[in-house]
Amino acid sequence: MTMPPVLTLLLWGVTALSLLIWLVLLLFWGQFWRMDQRLQGGDLRTWPRVVAVVPARNEAAVIGASVRSLLEQDYPGTLHLIVVDDQSEDGTGEIARQTALELGKGDRLTVIEGTPLPRGWSGKLWALSQGIAAACAFHPDYLLLTDADIAHDPQNLRQLVAHARQQQCALVSLMVKLRCQSVWEKLLIPAFVFFFAKLYPFRWVNDPKRSTAAAAGGCILIDPGALAKIGGIACIRDALIDDCSLAAAVKRAGYRLWLGLTPTTVSLRAYNSLNSIWQMVARTAYTQLSYSPLLLVGTVIGMTLVYLWPPLALAVGLSGGLLPLAALAGLVWGLMAIAYAPTVRFYGLNGAWALTLPVIAFLYTLMTLDSARRHWQGRGGAWKGRIYPRKS
Incomplete structure (x- = not known):
């Protein structure tokens, strides 16, 4: 024909x-x-104080592993962990407390009960706002904003802080390695990262001369002073894509960002079906x-x-x-x-x-x-x- x-x-x-x-x-x-933006290890003379804030809503299946990975960080400085139990119905807060006690580090964990979600806020950001407010009592030099389903490599915080200090970045974020075990995960999850990187090329994010801004919400280290300058978490309180909205606000304020990949800090969230993805x-x-x-x-x-x-x-x-x-x-x-x-x-x-x-x-x-x-x-x-x- x-x-x-x-x-x-x-x-x-x-x-x-x-x-x-x-x-x-x-x-x-x-x-x-290229997938080549990776954190490099570094050392500092003095290590700043860090408070990790974890918003958690019905995360009983993963919160124990996440809390354990944070409390077992090989970090030379002071680290305190705040878990915001966002009105969970599955014992999330109690599992977090029990994990810390089993490690003999109960004094390094604070669990706060989240209050009802006010109008105009997304749930995660309201929980983060409460956790950040509680973190002020510890006078942190950096905040680590991380999800309840993330298992952190023991060196993760050390590398994040060293990079932030040495490269003078107000925000350093890692796209953690997502779970990729089921057939649907193998088909669709790597592409999720590929499409994200195409939309926000990491090299452009990391270039202070370009306006491109992005972050990965599972793992964000941020300078509290920079956060305060942009108006705190409240400035993005209703954002559904909160990580990139936060990064954009920080970069617009004149601060440096860095976004990269990690093969060792991983997400525990399972996506075993097409429907879940x-x-x-x-x-x-x-x-x-x-x-x-x-x-x-x-x-x-x-x-x-x-x-x-x-x-x-x-x-x-x-x-x-x-x-x-x-x-x-x-x-x-x-x-x-x-x-x-x-x-x-x-x-x-x-x-x-x-x-x-x-x-x-x-x-x-x-x-x-x-x-x-x-x-x-x-x-x-x-x-x-x-x-x-x-x-x-």
Whole structure:
């Protein structure tokens, strides 16, 4: 079957555009795909006081391991841990206390009972606000804001503080290594990090001359003075993407940021099903697009052009006897796999997983559309039993 010349020209044009986009991403987009921004160990003459604040709501399954990893930090300075039990119903606070007592470090842990969520706040940020207020009594030089499902490497705090001091950063954040054991985790979790890095190239975040700002909420070390200057946690009190909102506020105030990866500090959160990952992504995907229908349409078109078109063009080229077109489409798919391969290796997966990016992108596009649908239905911010108001 002969294809009309106009259609053939269109196929060539779109495939060439996809190729151009991937060349720009690989060569000029902050080298986001290299996965090379890592903390380096360092030493200080004196080690500052740190208070770690952990907001925890119904985290009985993981809070013990998280508290243990923090209290067993190989940190030469003073470290105190505050767990904010955000009205849990599963004994989260008691498990935290018991863990500290078993380690003989009960005096280094404070558990405070969270008060009811006031209007205009997200749950995590309200819990953090209460924990930070309690931390003031210990006069910290730094605050470590971390999630209840994070198991910290023993050297983690030492490296964070050394980097902050030596590089004069007000905020240092780590994208912890997410759990990647089930089939769905292997398919979708590394891509979550890949897409995040593409949206916020780490090298650009770490460049004080660029406005790009981002952080990973699971592990943030921040200077309390910088936090106070931007108005405290209250300045982002209703943000659903709170980590990047915090980083943006800090960078706008003239402070340096650093964001990187760690293979040793890990998330304990399991995502064993497609539904669990879907819920995580759909909760904030449309928020990332500023609730804009125009940006949503642009995102769908962009995802199709960048990720879905190459395998489609390859199939059309092979079935229609357009072998040069198929070869070009295969080249674009190969560049896509080259870009994704470092992330796949970081997660210890077989290199063949790098070829699955078109399938992954298709699923993430559906999640983004579902996120928009939930927003329009007034339930886009549902999380841990709370539904946050729809924003216009």
